[in-house]
Amino acid sequence: MNRKPILYYFGDPMCSWCWGFAPTIEQVRQQFKDQFDVKLVIGGLRPGQKEPVDTSTKNFLTNCWTQVNKASGQPFNFGLLERNDFVYDTLKPSLAIVAVRQLADEDTALEFYHDVQKAFYQHNHDTNDINTYIQLLPKYGIDAETFRNLYASDDLRDDTYNDFAIARSFLISGFPALALVDGEIKRKVSSGWQSYDMLEPKINAALVSLE
Numbered sequence: 001m002n003r004k005p006i007l008y009y010f011g012d013p014m015c016s017w018c019w020g021f022a023p024t025i026e027q028v029r030q031q032f033k034d035q036f037d038v039k040l041v042i043g044g045l046r047p048g049q050k051e052p053v054d055t056s057t058k059n060f061l062t063n064c065w066t067q068v069n070k071a072s073g074q075p076f077n078f079g080l081l082e083r084n085d086f087v088y089d090t091l092k093p094s095l096a097i098v099a100v101r102q103l104a105d106e107d108t109a110l111e112f113y114h115d116v117q118k119a120f121y122q123h124n125h126d127t128n129d130i131n132t133y134i135q136l137l138p139k140y141g142i143d144a145e146t147f148r149n150l151y152a153s154d155d156l157r158d159d160t161y162n163d164f165a166i167a168r169s170f171l172i173s174g175f176p177a178l179a180l181v182d183g184e185i186k187r188k189v190s191s192g193w194q195s196y197d198m199l200e201p202k203i204n205a206a207l208v209s210l211e
Helices: 016-031 055-072 078-082 091-103 106-122 144-151 154-169 196-209
Strands: 006-011 037-042 177-182 185-191
Touching: 006 016, 016 037, 016 055, 016 106, 016 196, 037 091, 037 106, 037 154, 055 078, 091 106, 091 144, 091 154, 177 196, 185 196
Parallel strands: 006 037
Antiparallel strands: 006 177, 177 185
């Protein structure tokens, strides 16, 4: 049996355009499930941030989230931006998603990624609080204590930074982005938010190029 190609999806759980892209990538996964598998690669948007977001950043995020909502229809709750103590560190949710990948599988990691996005953007749950992720685990049958131990491990941190390195190796400079991989053959498919109707012909062209 021939191995299917893999569609690499480069994204970040705290990338607003990736939240806007969530319905698109899910439709891609369903419509092309017989042609390729989808692998989420966490790109590393702002890992390791320490300082709370300042007024300039809040204004930038407000404008960006408004644009994403207008383009994609995805819901946003702006309440979190009213806090003065929120740190926009993308490492913590990235660790959580890679942990779930290791404790489950690729499909579960992508679904969990979308749940984390929804928790952050729609429900304003704090991504710096591990309980944001713990409360999502029962849906997947993942033991909370096992998750906690893995989440705190150096090995998981290394594995998460390996995802970031994979994104850099594909010369990905913005998220979301897609690349189709078949063995040693790599085809960039898209960069930036796309609706499914915009994306479908690009995916088909990439598939044809692999033949």
